[in-house]
Amino acid sequence: MEREPEMEVTLREFAEADTEALFSWASDPRVVRFQRREAYSRVDEARRYILDHVLPHPWYRAICVGSVVVGSISIKPGPAEEGGSRRRSPSSTRASLGYRLAHGYWGRGIATRAVRMAAEAAFAEWPWLARLEAVADGENPASQRVLEKAGFVREGVLRRYLVLKGRPRDMVMFSSVDTDRRNKPVEAHGL
Amino acid sequence: MEEQGAPAAGTPEPEPERAEKVVTLRPFDLADADDVITWASDPVVTASMPWASGPCPTRESLLAFLRDGDSAPPHPWVRAVCLGSVSGGGGAVVGAVAVTPTDDWCRAEIGVVLARARWSVGLAAAAMRRAVAEVFVDGGAPRGGTLEGVERVEAVVEARGGGGDASRRALEEAGFRREAVLRSYRAVEGQLRDMAIYSFISTDPLLLH
Numbered sequence: 001m002e003r004e005p006e007m008e009v010t011l012r013e014f015a016e017a018d019t020e021a022l023f024s025w026a027s028d029p030r031v032v033r034f035q036r037r038e039a040y041s042r043v044d045e046a047r048r049y050i051l052d053h054v055l056p057h058p059w060y061r062a063i064c065v066g067s068v069v070v071g072s073i074s075i076k077p078g079p080a081e082e083g084g085s086r087r088r089s090p091s092s093t094r095a096s097l098g099y100r101l102a103h104g105y106w107g108r109g110i111a112t113r114a115v116r117m118a119a120e121a122a123f124a125e126w127p128w129l130a131r132l133e134a135v136a137d138g139e140n141p142a143s144q145r146v147l148e149k150a151g152f153v154r155e156g157v158l159r160r161y162l163v164l165k166g167r168p169r170d171m172v173m174f175s176s177v178d179t180d181r182r183n184k185p186v187e188a189h190g191l
Numbered sequence: 192m193e194e195q196g197a198p199a200a201g202t203p204e205p206e207p208e209r210a211e212k213v214v215t216l217r218p219f220d221l222a223d224a225d226d227v228i229t230w231a232s233d234p235v236v237t238a239s240m241p242w243a244s245g246p247c248p249t250r251e252s253l254l255a256f257l258r259d260g261d262s263a264p265p266h267p268w269v270r271a272v273c274l275g276s277v278s279g280g281g282g283a284v285v286g287a288v289a290v291t292p293t294d295d296w297c298r299a300e301i302g303v304v305l306a307r308a309r310w311s312v313g314l315a316a317a318a319m320r321r322a323v324a325e326v327f328v329d330g331g332a333p334r335g336g337t338l339e340g341v342e343r344v345e346a347v348v349e350a351r352g353g354g355g356d357a358s359r360r361a362l363e364e365a366g367f368r369r370e371a372v373l374r375s376y377r378a379v380e381g382q383l384r385d386m387a388i389y390s391f392i393s394t395d396p397l398l399l400h
Contacts, residue, residue, distance in 0.1 A: 156371025168297035
């Protein structure tokens with residue numbers, strides 16, 4: 001089945017020129033509802049975010065439908081529970097994934113495709129990666145479905161795990177592991 | 192946890208007296224150095240101890256830890272595990288329990304270390320029961336304390352296999368809930384392992400008896 005060109009989902013690196021696009025979803029309370037950050041109210045906040053956080057990030061991509069930037073997806077190497085450092089510890093074998101999509105593009109499988117593509121890219125680019133994990137808020141079934149449809153395995157509910165908007169939240173933990181993708185025994189990972 | 196010991200031999204007592212062991216927690220003190228040093232240099236124990244920056248703590252680093260205790264990052268909450276008798280005061284320091292906040296202020300990790308000769312599931316469970324009871328006194332971590340805002344205490348242990356069996360049983364006996372198996376979570380001795388994550392949250396019932 002041929003997919004129409006304007007519906008093709010691709011990932012590419014961000015540029016400062018994507019400021020307006022990022023602001024469009026980062027200022028939308030529906031999109032940021034299950035994120036740590038409050039909604040942006042000024043375009044300059046989005047521009048600073050791209051310059052200070054996105055461009056130096058180890059892996060941060062714009063989700064495009066055709067040529068339109070409709071969301072973002074990022075993967076942070078290192079344990080999910082340790083924030084701050086952008087440099088992973090030498091012994092780390094994990095990375096954590098997160099994504100955001102403009103509200104007008106929900107419900108079309110775009111996020112699912114983006115998560116699949118990002119996971120493939122991470123395992124291809126990082127030979128040290130054994131486990132890619134993602135958490136979805138316990139009250140966000142749509143995001144849980146995205147991760148399941150993208151081939152992640154639901155592992156369980158971690159109670160009062162993260163603070164979002166100042167409140168501890170129950171989070172559902174999902175993972176995609178090297179052995180899921182390659183059908184290789186763990187011992188062959190070569191640590 | 193209370194264990195029953197053998198009754199004292201010798202002159203019969205008007206009432207039978209049972210020697211009971213009681214587990215209590217308290218902050219470390221410089222005077223604990225002699226008790227602690229007898230087991231603290233055991234490499235199996237030392238590996239996860241707050242004062243361990245190398246395989247063998249020096250007396251100086253140990254004393255510095257005992258003196259600075261809770262104020263020294265990254266261990267803002269540490270307690271000595273004491274095993275004594277009901278009537279006879281605190282008793283010997285047989286280990287330590289630490290609750291360490293993560294980057295998320297609602298979440299902290301618990302660790303227990305006990306002198307190898309004393310290690311038992313019951314003792315480890317008792318230390319953790321008392322630790323969460325102290326952290327969640329009055330239903331939440333006290334305001335102004337080093338664990339302010341903590342609503343979740345967690346532990347990550349090997350999901351299966353003999354090596355983690357005692358730890359898993361101790362967590363369960365202490366009232367922690369096993370939430371998930373995190374696949375390929377951590378490398379142990381060069382092999383990727385599945386790890387089980389356990390938690391005790393501020394609204395869980397405290398199991399003190």
